[in-house]
Amino acid sequence: MKKLESSLKNMLLVLTTVTVVAVGLLAYVNELTKEPIALANLKTLNDALRKVVPAFDNDPVSEADTLFSEKDGKKIVDYIIYPAKKDGKQVGTAVESGQIGFSGEIKILVGFDGEDKIYDYSLLSHSETPGLGSKADVWFKKGNKGDITGMNPGKTPLAVNKDQGGQIDAITASTITSRTFLRAVNAAYNAYKGNTDVNTSATGAANTDANTAATAKEEGATESNNN
Structure with a gap:
């Protein structure tokens, strides 16, 4: 019995030692x-900023303005607004915006020029299916089928042409992703113009987009296989 107790103590001592060492190594790494x-x-963000707004000579990251909302007593980042300036004059603004897509959050960086028009965008992260939903990184760029550059979401909110008044070609077999992407662009514009009362933040999007819900129901079988 004493031998058994001694063995158990030794085993516990060894396990404790291994755990402490492992935790220490993880903390060090x-x-x-x-x-x-x-x-x-930071480099990735700066590279993206230089693509989505006109040439600037300031440091947009250090001058950024972060907009928060609150959920369950915790602060959540909804948007980050980066001012782009040249010789002290603001030439554009980039906005980091996220929305809930078909498989998870889509996060984008949208750039606006001095006339409130979309200059360019960068897809920062997404959880969409590779090969279809992930095409959003190029589908809406200048010269491509869903080109949104030069548009002003303040005059006409962007929407896919399957929806009433929509003017943008959706990504083939990825209507939900396209709607989510365009909603993120519209939300970015609202944040850029200071209109954050509109319920277009990532925290509220999943419950407020009737079009996405309807499409998910109507096209679920197709998009679950193709999106």
């Missing part, structure tokens, strides 16, 4: 990689 990861993310 995390600390070691934290700065390089942050620098890599």
